[in-house]
Amino acid sequence: MGRLFGTDGVRGVANADLTAELALGLSVAAAHVLAEAGTFEGHRAVAVVGRDPRASGEFLEAAVVAGLASAGVDVLRVGVLPTPAVAHLTGALGADLGVMLSASHNAMPDNGIKFFARGGHKLADELEDRIESVYEEHRTGAPWQRPTGAGVGRVKSYDQGLDQYVAHLIGVLPNRLDGLKIVLDEAHGAAARVSPEAFARAGAEVITIGAQPDGLNINDGCGSTHLDLLKAAVVEHKADFGVAHDGDADRCLAVDHTGAEVDGDQILAVLALAMREHGTLRHDTVVATVMSNLGFKLAMEGQGLATVQTSVGDRYVLESMKEHGFALGGEQSGHVIILDHATTGDGTLTGLLLAARVAETGRSLADLASVMERLPQVLINVPDVDKSRVRTSAELSAAVVEAERELGSTGRVLLRPSGTEPLVRVMVEAADIEQARSVASRLADVVKSALG
Structure with a gap:
């Protein structure tokens, strides 16, 4: 299984990549991992759960809430609120974790899950990795430790969230x-x-x-x-x-x-x-x-x-x-x-x-x-290349050095492999837009020949 967490939570097409089963399982795993990390400090754990208004957020929220409550976590549902509002309320209410269902600027078919630790802070990479590991262990057969009776979490709506956040x-x-x-x-x-x-x-x-x-x-x-x-x-x-x-x-x-x-x-x-x-x-x-x-x-x-x-x-x-x-x-x-x-x-x-x-x-x-003047910036995406060799190609390194010499102190070159696609982004800034376009085009050609 590839890494589920990206740079901003787990994201994908709702009900295809991001299913109710995945949302539930990740929520249970998050509860277990954060408890093991000492986040709950021996008391009944509380989670704040919010979402953006995507239709898929309705069933995904239900899955997240079910997962958390089944792990013994009390849930405060704050409804449709911005991500920073959920982060703020997680801290302001003294909750042990927060969960936001959103795919941010992505189109409607997508959705995502973002977790916040106590205080409303995003999780460190190692905690995300641990959540994935625990989720995968239980997905492949290891049983969850499930509370019963009075040990299961309780679910409440928290309707004061909007006013509390606006007041902040x-x-x-x-x-x-x-x-x-x-x-x-x-x-x-x-x-x-x-x-x-x-x-x-x-x-x-x-x-x-x-x-x-x-x-x-x-x-x-x-x-x-x-x-x-x-x-x-x-x-x-x-x-x-x-x-x-x-x-x-x-x-x-x-x-x-x-x-x-x-x-x-x-x-x-x-x-x-x-x-x-x-x-x-x-x-x-x-x-x-x-x-x-x-x-x-x-x-x-x-x-x-x-x-x-x-x-x-x-x-x-x-x-x-x-x-x-x-x-x-x-x-x-x-x-x-x-x-x-x-x-x-x-x-x-x-x-x-x-x-x-x-x-x-x-x-x-x-x-x-007007305190700053935006220098002309040209960005070219070069697809279908071996992005892993961006920093090791001698041919490409020589081309970058030559481009930087030409641009001088009023220009800049940045080559960045995409984190999600087989492409390299070529960005060039210069005092003159035509110069930026010319240098970017030449570098894109070198990327194709050197890494194609």
Whole structure:
């Protein structure tokens, strides 16, 4: 069996790859592993379970709840809420673990399971590996230790979760949003109620799109992966700016008043300067990934701030932040982690803090985001190659050295094997888009010839 856990939980086509049987078995295994790790500390274990509005989440939630309760875990069902809300409630309620059913920005047929440990933190790789191992042991015949009678878990609905989470978000804001008109694209996802409620309570005039989830339309032509509707709505309503979430609302992208996209790098830059001003940007450092635009690093250096780069994936950003005590990190895709207030990327929190900065300064989002200039970036996916030889091919190494020499200090080359497909991603940044395209095309040809 290949590794079930990817970079963000277990994900696949619901009822094909991700079945009710798998969801139930993984939930029982998670309960056993976390108990063995001492998480439950001798008391009756409690789990918080939430989901996004996908139709498949209904039966998968039932399977997860059944698995946890059959392992002796009491379950609090919080219903449809964003991933960061489930993480927050796991910590706030003192639960021993949390479970979120979502495939994030993926299309509706997919779904996924994310586990959180006590405090609302994502599981370390070794715990995920142990859960897989225990699941596989019992799948192939070893019996579960099953409680009976009063030992089985009890299941309750926890209806206060939305208000509790929104109150947390409002309590984080340094100032109100009165006078701002903001369009919110909820991707017909988990934040369809939470995000408009939070922005409205903070004082903003709110216009919503993509806020009518029916279980089938999540991420369908809307949200952070499809910004055209938001761009049009912001211009049409003459709004100050717009915010787009993905299906589980752990990310945030924005659109300024002109309809121009403000990506995760620019959002990080704006928040970094705000946090430094407020004295909350520890070590004057921001954590980003290798995919962040070179313009972000140059902008931060120009403002006297340091940047730390990690591998692609918000979990690696979070690991670096925890290890070194940094307060802010994120990805170009819009995963932004403000560690003093969240244990994972939180799209609603990010959008609120961005709005708070606009309200506080009286400057437009376009003006604030202009602190960094995005260098032209070209990405080419080269399929059907031996991605394992990216770092060992002499021919490819020589081509990269030559490309970096040509680009100089205002350009960058990144070759990255895909984690899920037999392809290599060629990314080139340069001060001039034509130069970026030319260098990327040449490198893609070398990748084909050297690794094909």
